[in-house]
Amino acid sequence: MSYLDLSIEEMHEAIINGKITPEELVKESLQRAKEYQEKYNSFVTITEKEAIDEVTKIKKNDSYLYGIPCAIKDNLSTKGILTTSSSNILKDYVPCFDATVVSKLKESGSVSIGKTVLDELAMGGTGTTGHTGVVRNPWNKERLIGGSSAGSCAAVASGIVPFAIGSDTGDSIRKPAIYGGIVGFKPTYGRISRYGLFPFACSLDHVGCFARNVKDIAYVVDAIKGHDDKDMTSLENDNVKYSDLLDGNVKGKKVFYIKEIMDINNYEGETDKELEEVFKNFDTVLEKCRELGMEVCEESIDIRLLKAIFSTYMTISCAEATSNNSNLTGIQFGPRGEGKNIEEIMFDARTKGFSELIKRRFVLGSYVLQKENQEKLFLNAGRIRRLIVDKFNELFEKYDAFILPGSSSIAPKFQSENIDKLSNRYLLLENHMAIGNFGGMPSITIPSGKIDNMPIGICITGRAKDDLNVLNIAYALENVLGQKGQIAGKENK
Amino acid sequence: MEYDITIGLEVHCELKSTSKVFSPSPNAYSEKPNTNISVIDLGFPGILPVVNKESIKKALTVATALNCETPEYMIFDRKNYYYPDLPKGYQITQMHYPVGTNGYLDIYVEDKVKRIYIHDTHLEEDTASLDHYDKYSLIDYNRCGVPLLETVTEPCMHSIDEALAFLESLKRLFLYTDVSDVKVELGQLRCDINVSLAPKGSNELGVKVEMKNIISYNVKMALESEIKRQIQELNNNRAIVKETRRYDEATMQTYRMRSKEEAIDYKYFIEPNIPPIKLTNELKKEVKESLPELAFSKITRYINEYGLSLVDAKTIAKDKDIANYYEKIVTSGKDPKMVSNWVTTRVLGRLSKDEITISEFNFTEDKMIELLDFIESGKISTKQAKDIFYKCIEENKTPKKVVKESGMEQITNEEEIRKIVLEVLEENSDVAKDYNPEKGRMLDFFIGQTMKKSRGKANPGVATKVLKEELLKYANR
Numbered sequence: 001m002s003y004l005d006l007s008i009e010e011m012h013e014a015i016i017n018g019k020i021t022p023e024e025l026v027k028e029s030l031q032r033a034k035e036y037q038e039k040y041n042s043f044v045t046i047t048e049k050e051a052i053d054e055v056t057k058i059k060k061n062d063s064y065l066y067g068i069p070c071a072i073k074d075n076l077s078t079k080g081i082l083t084t085s086s087s088n089i090l091k092d093y094v095p096c097f098d099a100t101v102v103s104k105l106k107e108s109g110s111v112s113i114g115k116t117v118l119d120e121l122a123m124g125g126t127g128t129t130g131h132t133g134v135v136r137n138p139w140n141k142e143r144l145i146g147g148s149s150a151g152s153c154a155a156v157a158s159g160i161v162p163f164a165i166g167s168d169t170g171d172s173i174r175k176p177a178i179y180g181g182i183v184g185f186k187p188t189y190g191r192i193s194r195y196g197l198f199p200f201a202c203s204l205d206h207v208g209c210f211a212r213n214v215k216d217i218a219y220v221v222d223a224i225k226g227h228d229d230k231d232m233t234s235l236e237n238d239n240v241k242y243s244d245l246l247d248g249n250v251k252g253k254k255v256f257y258i259k260e261i262m263d264i265n266n267y268e269g270e271t272d273k274e275l276e277e278v279f280k281n282f283d284t285v286l287e288k289c290r291e292l293g294m295e296v297c298e299e300s301i302d303i304r305l306l307k308a309i310f311s312t313y314m315t316i317s318c319a320e321a322t323s324n325n326s327n328l329t330g331i332q333f334g335p336r337g338e339g340k341n342i343e344e345i346m347f348d349a350r351t352k353g354f355s356e357l358i359k360r361r362f363v364l365g366s367y368v369l370q371k372e373n374q375e376k377l378f379l380n381a382g383r384i385r386r387l388i389v390d391k392f393n394e395l396f397e398k399y400d401a402f403i404l405p406g407s408s409s410i411a412p413k414f415q416s417e418n419i420d421k422l423s424n425r426y427l428l429l430e431n432h433m434a435i436g437n438f439g440g441m442p443s444i445t446i447p448s449g450k451i452d453n454m455p456i457g458i459c460i461t462g463r464a465k466d467d468l469n470v471l472n473i474a475y476a477l478e479n480v481l482g483q484k485g486q487i488a489g490k491e492n493k
Numbered sequence: 494m495e496y497d498i499t500i501g502l503e504v505h506c507e508l509k510s511t512s513k514v515f516s517p518s519p520n521a522y523s524e525k526p527n528t529n530i531s532v533i534d535l536g537f538p539g540i541l542p543v544v545n546k547e548s549i550k551k552a553l554t555v556a557t558a559l560n561c562e563t564p565e566y567m568i569f570d571r572k573n574y575y576y577p578d579l580p581k582g583y584q585i586t587q588m589h590y591p592v593g594t595n596g597y598l599d600i601y602v603e604d605k606v607k608r609i610y611i612h613d614t615h616l617e618e619d620t621a622s623l624d625h626y627d628k629y630s631l632i633d634y635n636r637c638g639v640p641l642l643e644t645v646t647e648p649c650m651h652s653i654d655e656a657l658a659f660l661e662s663l664k665r666l667f668l669y670t671d672v673s674d675v676k677v678e679l680g681q682l683r684c685d686i687n688v689s690l691a692p693k694g695s696n697e698l699g700v701k702v703e704m705k706n707i708i709s710y711n712v713k714m715a716l717e718s719e720i721k722r723q724i725q726e727l728n729n730n731r732a733i734v735k736e737t738r739r740y741d742e743a744t745m746q747t748y749r750m751r752s753k754e755e756a757i758d759y760k761y762f763i764e765p766n767i768p769p770i771k772l773t774n775e776l777k778k779e780v781k782e783s784l785p786e787l788a789f790s791k792i793t794r795y796i797n798e799y800g801l802s803l804v805d806a807k808t809i810a811k812d813k814d815i816a817n818y819y820e821k822i823v824t825s826g827k828d829p830k831m832v833s834n835w836v837t838t839r840v841l842g843r844l845s846k847d848e849i850t851i852s853e854f855n856f857t858e859d860k861m862i863e864l865l866d867f868i869e870s871g872k873i874s875t876k877q878a879k880d881i882f883y884k885c886i887e888e889n890k891t892p893k894k895v896v897k898e899s900g901m902e903q904i905t906n907e908e909e910i911r912k913i914v915l916e917v918l919e920e921n922s923d924v925a926k927d928y929n930p931e932k933g934r935m936l937d938f939f940i941g942q943t944m945k946k947s948r949g950k951a952n953p954g955v956a957t958k959v960l961k962e963e964l965l966k967y968a969n970r
Contacts, residue, residue: 075538076539077538077539083538085538090538093538095537096537097537099539194541195541196539197539199538201765229543230543231543232541232543233768320762320765323571323582323762326573326582327581328582329575329582331577331632332535332537342577342630343575346577369760370758371758374760
């Protein structure tokens, strides 16, 4: 047994009791990172020198993260350390400032061992579009891990680090967490500062984290949450420690699932063995909820609203993305383009710097923002977003959370057929997690079972600012679902 | 053919504040490039804007002074375009909900009152400045992120004079409300000018041509040149093209930048990183109550209440500090016209000669009041007052002190003067004996002698009265 395979809580106790030192933990973590890199490709940069340097300098403190190694998604600004956002246009960019979340991790005494691969500029859900190559699923190398926070998820799922930082704009933490069999959480919008997060779509972007159990998530969030004067959208401090308050008592909590998403009849001609297993697993989850004393109800929501989530998400996120990434011209930083005049120079830098997928999103974003299209496309998407959020907020007057399967299948194979993005299965089952981004609601995924030894999971989303409630429901559930603390390729403890 | 000219202005004014509008970098002018900058101004990945509250208050102040409607929330938009002076690739500005809309500013154009309608005024960030060389350009980000207030008029001005008068009045408003130093030479006041020509008497506006980024001192030349160009085009039956032009200082001509077809779609949308900022009624009230009386109101009041000429009223109201100087003296009870004469001639003359502002002027309001007291009480003559004024400035002394030291104070006591008069009459008894009240020249002679003997200190009025009495007595003796 290695201490690195334990929970943060257990590692912390081992450090406090002198059974292991932060140096030993960090070195072992670095060792695994290097060893697994060729297999899974979790990292853009393994910061061995910086981590060893840092671990000798950290001051002993009360935080549970003291001496605990971690990994950070490569779209979070790290002073003096290459930060590429997995894009060629930033392949040599070394920031001169730390993101707020990075500073807070340093204060807590956690040591980052590397920067993890993402889908280029956090746009994508497969973990296959980073400029340093695809990230592989530690449960099965033939399968993808999902994205965009692919490397952060793989690093935790494979046992390199007990937690990692990611970002979530539609489901970029939670979807890979499902495929990796670990816990992924994005708290309420504004709970964690976005200062230093390379923006994809700022009205939807959240900083969040991965860990292998819910309590560990709480420890991490306790360390990185809080108001930040540098982020006007950050919330006031809630002055509580989630890790202190998790008690697993969910008796009397009311949760709902959505009838239209969980009605198998809506997937006629789209079902397969995996989908049936997902549904079966979800029934078990609901049963466990009831056993824990929760009230589980079915709620109906206009299916047109639900089917509009994906296009609403694409419209808003592409529009914001095209603007947010307009600073990447090779003028202030990044590879300078060539050309006879300034337009040609910027054009050249952007032509070479972005992959086709990114350009496609920028074109979409520009299109929906154009004067003649804006009212019909961009502004209507905003209105649909409002309708969806209003509907869920209305339901949250009665309920503490809603619960749904995190995916319609296990992690797909790299060479699988293209998904039909107009199918109900895709629109209803694969996109509902964006609701949490539309409304800035706290949302967590936890593993709930396996199909062919590949993990599947569920997503729990609650009302904005009610992070603790969501964490507590997940905490209670993970204890009865039997998937807690798992590491890919290792026997469950 | 004759034409009706229509002009609209978009005036950009840099506001003063301790830090930039969305970053903590200092908002200060520096000759040294790229010294007042931060990662936020440079648009590095991951930066976020934080709005400077001081700038919001200043913007609200101008909106209120321009009689605008003000919104419930301060909301910003992104204006998206690519240019090397715009590091984020978008400018944070206000398009949907400007801080002020539907306002107006009354101004004097010559001696007529004209109301200029304000479409809106909005807060935004300035861009970096570019220095172009033969083979390369350099970027200075010092200016990048400086708070900029853009005030847009309706197309309601119909002559160059009106446009210039408005620009001057707006500049004065910025100075009066203390939102900007309006240092024109540093480019703190810049304009986009829209101008169109239509056949005289036509109900419709002509084709609009926009001239971009004109430094305020070039507005007159740019308008003259562009209007001349348009008249020539129209007279030669060539249509005016809707386009954007630039003004070249060297050739004093305007040149095409881009046509309507090439116009940029800025793809405005609401800035997601800045939540709406409530403009509370308390804040609005506070801003309104702390607004100073503005130049137009002062000019009107000086004419109507103080009886000043338009020229004098304008001269005094041109500078808030001069107006305050003037008003402090007038409210002490001095004659407004007399004070106006002193201020517009001697005070302003001296300031311009010394190249100083009124706040650096050592002849304070109190000194002026003291000096005018001496004149009013007849203790010194107006001519003497002038000498005392300059002496006070040179030696940095109060009029009281100067008067006392130079013994300049007039003798107004009748008996004292009578003593001198009697001595004069004794010394010139031959002439005095022949005194004839009909012969004014004789009296003048004695007045001259009395003044001479008193070393100019005898009050001429009193001296004349006493002389007349004593001369009659003398002649009848």
